[in-house]
Every structure is written in C-alpha cells, then in structure tokens.
Amino acid sequence: xxxxxxxxxxxxxxxxxxxxxxxxxxxxxxxxxxxxxxxxxxxxxxxxxxxxxxxxxxxxxxxxxxxxxxxxxxxxxxx
Numbered sequence: 570x571x572x573x574x575x576x577x578x579x580x581x582x583x584x585x586x587x588x589x590x591x592x593x594x595x596x597x598x599x600x601x602x603x604x605x606x607x608x609x610x611x612x613x614x615x616x617x618x619x620x621x622x623x624x625x626x627x628x629x630x631x632x633x634x635x636x637x638x639x640x641x642x643x644x645x646x647x648x
Contacts, residue, residue, distance in 0.1 A: 582620045586613050 590613035597605035618625055 579621065583617050586616050586620075589613075590616075 590609040594606045594609040594613075597603070597609065617623075
C-alpha cells in the first residue's frame with residue numbers, strides 16, 4: 570500500500586501537467602498554431618523531468634539549430 574501512495578505522489582504532477590498542456594497543445598493544433606503546440610509539449614516535458622528529479626544535460630545543442638526535426642533520446646546512464 571505504501572508503494573501505491575508513493576507512486577501516486579510521485580506521478581500525480583505528471584498527470585496534471587499532461588492534462589493542462591495537452592489541452593493547450595490540442596487547441597493550438599486545431600487552430601494551426603504549431604509553435605504554441607510545441608511550446609506546450611516542451612513545457613510539459615521539462616516540468617515532468619524537474620518534478621521527478623531527472624537531471625538533464627544538453628550537449629552540442631547547436632546541432633539542433635541546424636536540424637530542428639531531430640529527436641535525441643538516451644535511456645541509460647553514461648559518463
């Protein structure tokens with residue numbers, strides 16, 4: 570039971586953020602405002618990482634400016 574409450578405490582902010590920013594993103598998508606939709610998705614991701622205590626580091630960010638369609642994901646620890 571303790572693990573259940575711990576999980577709810579840790580993940581509830583993710584669900585609340587998802588509901589809020591999904592609403593903004595969906596409306597922006599419907600009215601064809603892709604920059605606003607991207608902003609909402611970005612704020613949701615950043616807020617979730619901070620809320621869960623996930624440390625993020627961006628290296629070589631200038632590469633993303635050249636190709637904004639790139640998505641980079643790391644699912645492991647490395648040094």
